[in-house]
Amino acid sequence: AQSVSQHNHHVILSEAASLELGCNYSYGGTVNLFWYVQYPGQHLQLLLKYFSGDPLVKGIKGFEAEFIKSKFSFNLRKPSVQWSDTAEYFCAVNPGSGNTPLVFGKGTRLSVIA
Amino acid sequence: DGGITQSPKYLFRKEGQNVTLSCEQNLNHDAMYWYRQDPGQGLRLIYYSQIVNDFQKGDIAEGYSVSREKKESFPLTVTSAQKNPTAFYLCASSIGSLDEQYFGPGTRLTVT
Numbered sequence: 473a474q475s476v477s478q479h480n481h482h483v484i485l486s487e488a489a490s491l492e493l494g495c496n497y498s499y500g501g502t503v504n505l506f507w508y509v510q511y512p513g514q515h516l517q518l519l520l521k522y523f524s525g526d527p528l529v530k531g532i533k534g535f536e537a538e539f540i541k542s543k544f545s546f547n548l549r550k551p552s553v554q555w556s557d558t559a560e561y562f563c564a565v566n567p568g569s570g571n572t573p574l575v576f577g578k579g580t581r582l583s584v585i586a
Numbered sequence: 587d588g589g590i591t592q593s594p595k596y597l598f599r600k601e602g603q604n605v606t607l608s609c610e611q612n613l614n615h616d617a618m619y620w621y622r623q624d625p626g627q628g629l630r631l632i633y634y635s636q637i638v639n640d641f642q643k644g645d646i647a648e649g650y651s652v653s654r655e656k657k658e659s660f661p662l663t664v665t666s667a668q669k670n671p672t673a674f675y676l677c678a679s680s681i682g683s684l685d686e687q688y689f690g691p692g693t694r695l696t697v698t
Contacts, residue, residue, distance in 0.1 A: 516689040578628035
């Protein structure tokens with residue numbers, strides 16, 4: 473079965489530090505890739521997505537992610553985090569065809585300290 | 587103002603009772619989903635529906651049931667057969683199964 477791995481359960485960073493959250497998936501074919509964010513007390517919302525084209529994807533709030541097909545990875549990055557980035561981040565994958573719904577990773581909790 | 591509504595935000599029930607969680611969307615999306623979110627477990631898919639009057643089991647469907655009689659509504663019933671029902675339940679919808687999903691605010695169910 474398709475699976476999504478997020479390597480870090482909890483990341484703690486100081487403000488202005490750079491962020492990289494890992495995401496690897498097991499599916500070997502064409503995939504659609506997503507990063508979602510859940511701020512404290514808020515809805516889960518889409519940060520960015522990759523369907524095809526340029527493997528470096530820009531999202532909201534200064535986030536970006538790079539799809540590396542050979543490594544089955546879609547890591548999320550931000551050059552300089554802010555306290556307001558404190559949230560839980562979820563990577564999700566589904567095949568680029570068929571009717572299989574999204575498979576989510578277990579999430580990474582990011583805490584940004586002043 | 588388009589979106590997904592879930593009600594209620596908090597729900598308390600006694601063990602042995604069935605309880606139904608509401609999910610409504612006005613986005614005209616065909617697909618709808620129910621997830622369960624537990625700390626450290628991510629989102630686990632309970633049921634999904636790609637079209638009215640049709641739905642499929644997800645990874646953890648045991649002890650749950652759904653219906654999809656209308657495009658905009660996808661209620662989830664947590665039955666007394668669900669062994670560990672206390673959790674945060676999220677509903678989502680999408681245009682199609684390959685598209686991004688839009689999430690509701692969630693219902694926190696506590697069963698004692």
